[in-house]
Amino acid sequence: MSKKIPKIPEEAARAGMDRRDFIIRSVKAGAALAAAGGLGYFLYDPAGPGPAPETSSLALPDFSIPEAGKKIAIVTGPDRAKSVNSGLKAVGGIETFIKKGDRVLIKVNAAFATPPALCATTHPEILSELVRLCLAAGAASVAVTDNPINNPESCFELSGIGEAARSSGASLILPKDSLFSNLTVPGANFIRNWPVLLGAFQGVTKLIGLSPIKDHHRSGASMSMKNWYGLIGGRRNIFHQDIHTFIRDLALMVKPTLVILDGTFTMISNGPTGGSISDLKKTDTVIVSTDQVAADAAGAVLLGKVPADLPFLVKAEQAGAGTTDFGSLNPVRVTA
Amino acid sequence: MKITIIRRISQVFFFALFVWFCIAATFGQAMWQLRGWPVNWFLQLDPLVALANLITTRSLYSGLAWALATIGLTIVLGRFFCGWVCPFGSIHHFVGYMGSRGRKASERIDVNRYRRAQKIKYYILFGLLFAAAGGLIAYFCELSGLNPVLPVIFFLAVAAIASLSAKSVQGATKISTAMIALAGVSAVGLFGRLDGVVAASLQTGLLDPIPLVYRSFNLVLLPLSDSAFHFTSTVQRHYGATWLIGSIFAAAVLLNLYIPRFYCRFVCPLGALYGILGRYAIWRVGRKSGKCSGCRLCDSRCEGACEPGEQIRVHECVLCMNCLHTCKDDLVGYHTFRSASGEVTDPDLSRRGFLVASLSGIAAVPLIRIDGKLDRNWESTLIRPPGSLAEPEFLNRCIKCDQCARVCPTNVIQPDEWNSGIESLWTPTLNFRTGSSGCQMNCVACGHICPTAAIRPISLEEKLGRGPFEKVGPIRIGTAFIDRGRCLPWAMDKPCIVCQETCPVSPKAIFVKESFVTVRGGSIDVAGAKGAVIELARPTIQADRFGTGDFFVLFDSGSSKMRKRIVSNTEGAITIEHGADLSGVKNIELQVRLQSPQVDPERCTGCGICEHECPVSGLKAVRVSAEGESRHRKHSLLLK
Incomplete structure (x- = not known):
């Protein structure tokens, strides 16, 4: 690559060559100077970096359907598939919520790498049925996602959620790093410029929360609102220091189309992981609602609790996320 | 001349x-x-x-x-x-x-x-510059991904330059190499992103x-x-x-x-x-x-x-x-x-050598970072000076000149060895044992000398969280943790609290829990009492040990337990402060008043003065680690 300029034997010829070479060289040197100066001028930063930004302009869309109204159905029955069918019919039918061409995201609770029988995660049977109903209603696609506590691949496979999603025609969105973006929820205390699984919402038009009803030692109960914790990234475990306020933040962040609570079995002890059949109680209930606060208030009954026992319910209600008085929504009680 | x-x-x-x-x-x-x-x-x-x-x-x-x-x-x-x-x-x-x-x-x-x-x-x-260029490459790739027209425009521009300027075969070869590389990066940008793979490190x-x-x-x-x-x-x-x-x-x-x-x-x-x-x-x-x-x-x-x-x-x-x-x-x-x-005119570089050097530079950074030290496996002993940028941005700027270590009045800023990652070699870290004190509250010298703003030139107001920074609070470089197994009051029933006294935060970030603890062998039979002097049944205690002001006698005064400060003692007698009647008391307990330190993480800035002053001079009983440092939200300890 070296460029060797040969000797010039003729002194006379040299003068002309030198002049020409000098001019070319000067032009190149001048261009280099101008390039360095220009680059320096445009990229000059007298102040240096400032403190990290406090907010982000990103937000989650509102997936609720106001025309559908505030509704809640409480279904009694031992069969999850039948129960969720009856529940959806009772709140107006799946067609009210899922239109032809909709892209549906189902946020399951896949928090732990445990088998479905332990009911620490969304049960595959209810998931399969919900996916089937959405596709039957004309949904263009159904995706299932969560950012679990245990290793994601293990959680989706061992809970049976992965297989249920695949066999029923839904896709699975695993929580890749690239899917998280920083988000600020207006009015939230803690979700400010915080990583959220926004990438899973690409193109999504409807959002359904599908979670079990579980005892939770820190917050008292894990149901629909607590389930949104699985959309949060980063060092989210610090939020346990003020979990009720954080669950209220979650309820402000997510405005779902529907939430569905599976209380066919309720985890009444050793939550939220459970780990034994003896932690479960057969309660034969599925709750379907457009109001996540009302759904959780109704679910609390299965845990033997009232809203006053669960400060996050009261806080979410005060923040305008819904009502804890689910009776005021005239719940439709059916048996499947 | x-x-x-x-x-x-x-x-x-x-x-x-x-x-x-x-x-x-x-x-x-x-x-x-x-x-x-x-x-x-x-x-x-x-x-x-x-x-x-x-x-x-x-x-x-x-x-x-x-x-x-x-x-x-x-x-x-x-x-x-x-x-x-x-x-x-x-x-x-x-x-x-x-x-x-x-x-x-x-x-x-x-x-x-x-x-x-x-x-x-x-x-x-070339190796060093290409190690620094990883971020730029990823950025270009991202731009191509966001706007596929960009790589096309770029490709045409480079092709135009090449056709105009490349008179010699060698020149054309160089430009075509660069063009192929850029086209490759653009192509990657159309399908994915590189920012998780290649990254910059200024070495x-x-x-x-x-x-x-x-x-x-x-x-x-x-x-x-x-x-x-x-x-x-x-x-x-x-x-x-x-x-x-x-x-x-x-x-x-x-x-x-x-x-x-x-x-x-x-x-x-x-x-x-x-x-x-x-x-x-x-x-x-x-x-x-x-x-x-x-x-x-x-x-x-x-x-x-x-x-x-x-x-x-x-x-x-x-x-x-x-x-x-x-x-x-x-x-x-x-x-x-x-x-x-x-x-x-040209250094006689081979294309082969150039490629090896530049690709090695690009590859070195991901090779190092696969260890996760910039991720979940972060090093909590790496305490950066106040105002330091978050770690990846810090490593983008720090040139290891150690001017901060030179100017630091207390000598706590130290060139790092490689235990926090090889990239961190000779970059500043704080060692509270080495210096003459901890990080001084009212000092921002390091950020102002830093030639590249790896440590930002913060104001005192920003460092202390005053004025416009009141809402954000002070800049924290870490949090102090008490090691209760080594702390004199906690582990050995010895009064101390040097850490609490020297904590410069107001109100203090270190507070104490007061307790009275019966000393070893401190349950003692009494022969009798005369005024403030208690005669012991047997002369078993060490003379002059309990008159320090930290020791007390606990006894049953009939209606309730009473505690009185010991003024002095001999082997067989204890003199206590006045105002107690010990007639009829058969047994007393010798107690020490302890103040056991605790850290309030909401106030602690991690300045390390407590660690520097802790009398447990080897492995200190209060130590600062980087949890809670302001520059990384992922290292937060508390909700703010």
């Missing part, structure tokens, strides 16, 4: 100025201390610092603009900096000259011949001579030479990792005894950059005419090993001007035309 004399004056002047800056970088009010002296000036003149920072941050921070002056002069004059200004170069020049004394001219000619290994420094330069400071010489003087030579006088510091300054810093400096200097300017010729990435920048220099050293006896005396004092008598290697010439005078026939000059005997 001979031009070489003027060069020597210039070298002595700039070297003295550099040494002066090293001394003047002392925290204080005196005329000779840091009160406006431009102690960073050589770092700011260094175009490698500026260029590397420009590549990693896409910005040119404040004083780094000085480098434009050096770049401009080099483009016009050639590598003047190496031969006339560089303090490290002047050391090599001098030591190399001393080493050449006693050598015959033929030996000197031999030792100053050009060696192919001089190319290594260019490969070092030029490892070998950049200016940070190297600053580091060596400030952390090794100055503290060593000052240990006899204590002129720049009241107490001896200590720095970690200096065995390596000092050894590299010593090796670089001593190698001059074998080959003059060894470092400049074979290693120096800055010299390599100057060699490239000086390619079109208007003035250059060379032969005036073709008539030459071929005596090669011009090589005998040649500093750059650039073969001025033959086809001079312009990129190696450090403008020492010695050949202008060693030539007996006065055939060599510094002028605007090229050498009459021809020139080699």
Whole structure:
């Protein structure tokens, strides 16, 4: 690559060559100077970096359907598939919520790498049925996602959620790093410029929360609102220091189309992981609602609790996320 | 006056100025201390610092603009900096000259011949610059992904430049290589992103001579030479990792005894950059005419090993001007035309070598970062100075000059070794045991001396969380944790709380829990009591031990338990403060009043003064680690 300029034997010829070479060289040197100066001028930063930004302009869309109204159905029955069918019919039918061409995201609770029988995660049977109903209603696609506590691949496979999603025609969105973006929820205390699984919402038009009803030692109960914790990234475990306020933040962040609570079995002890059949109680209930606060208030009954026992319910209600008085929504009680 | 004399004056002047800056970088009010002296000036003149920072941050921070002056002069004059200004170069020049004394001219000619290994420094330069370019590559890739038109436009532009300018086959080869690389990156951008794979790390400071010489003087030579006088510091300054810093400096200097300017010729990435920048220099050293006896005396004092008598290697010439005078026939000059005997303008780099160097640079960063030290496996013992950027951004800027460690009045800022990751070598970390105190609350010296804003130039208001920063709160560099197994009150029932007393935060971040604990063997039978004097049944206690004011007697006064402070004691009797009736008391308990320290994490800033002062002087009973540091939300301990 070296460029060797040969000797010039003729002194006379040299003068002309030198002049020409000098001019070319000067032009190149001048261009280099101008390039360095220009680059320096445009990229000059007298102040240096400032403190990290406090907010982000990103937000989650509102997936609720106001025309559908505030509704809640409480279904009694031992069969999850039948129960969720009856529940959806009772709140107006799946067609009210899922239109032809909709892209549906189902946020399951896949928090732990445990088998479905332990009911620490969304049960595959209810998931399969919900996916089937959405596709039957004309949904263009159904995706299932969560950012679990245990290793994601293990959680989706061992809970049976992965297989249920695949066999029923839904896709699975695993929580890749690239899917998280920083988000600020207006009015939230803690979700400010915080990583959220926004990438899973690409193109999504409807959002359904599908979670079990579980005892939770820190917050008292894990149901629909607590389930949104699985959309949060980063060092989210610090939020346990003020979990009720954080669950209220979650309820402000997510405005779902529907939430569905599976209380066919309720985890009444050793939550939220459970780990034994003896932690479960057969309660034969599925709750379907457009109001996540009302759904959780109704679910609390299965845990033997009232809203006053669960400060996050009261806080979410005060923040305008819904009502804890689910009776005021005239719940439709059916048996499947 | 001979031009070489003027060069020597210039070298002595700039070297003295550099040494002066090293001394003047002392925290204080005196005329000779840091009160406006431009102690960073050589770092700011260094175009490698500026260029590397420009590549990693896409910005040119404040004083780094000085480098434009050096770049401009080099483009016009050639590598003047190496031969006339560089303090490290002047050391090599001098030591190399001393080493050449006693050598015959033929030996000197031999030792100053050009060696192919001089190319290594260019490969070092490319390796370091491409390690810094990972972020830029990922950024370009991301842009292509966001807007697929961009790579097309870019491709066409490069193709146009290539077709217009590439007259020679070699030129076309270079441009086509670059074009293929960029097209590759664009193509990746259409399908995915590179920011998880390639990343930038600014490692030029490892070998950049200016940070190297600053580091060596400030952390090794100055503290060593000052240990006899204590002129720049009241107490001896200590720095970690200096065995390596000092050894590299010593090796670089001593190698001059074998080959003059060894470092400049074979290693120096800055010299390599100057060699490239000086390619079109208007003035250059060379032969005036073709008539030459071929005596090669011009090589005998040649500093750059650039073969001025033959086809001079312009990129190696450090403008020492010695050949202008060693030539007996006065055939060599510094002028605007090229050498009459021809020139080699390009360092003789192979495409293969360039690819290996640049790809190694790009690959080195992900290779290091796969260890997860910038992710969940972060090092909590790495405590950065207040105002430091988050770790990836910090590593994008820090040039390892250790000016912060030099200026830090308490000597707590230390060059890091490699336990927090090899990338972190010689970057600043805080060690609260080494210094004379912790990080001083009302001091922001490190951020203001930092030439690249790796440590931001924060105000006191921002550091302390006052005024406009009240809502954000103070800048935290970590959090103190009490080790209850080592703490005197917690583990050994000994009163202490030095940590609580020295905590500078108001209200204090360390508070105490008061308790009264019965001492070992402290349940004692009483023979009788007379006023404030209790006679013990057996003389079993150590005389004078319990009169310190921290000890109490607990007894049953009939209706309730009472506790009275012990004033003094002998082996068989205890005198307590007045106001108690011990008649009928059969048994007492000797108790110590303890105040056991606890940290309030909402107030603690991690300044480390508690750790420095803790009397458990080995492994301290209160230690600061980086949890809760402001610069990383992922390291948060608390909800704010």
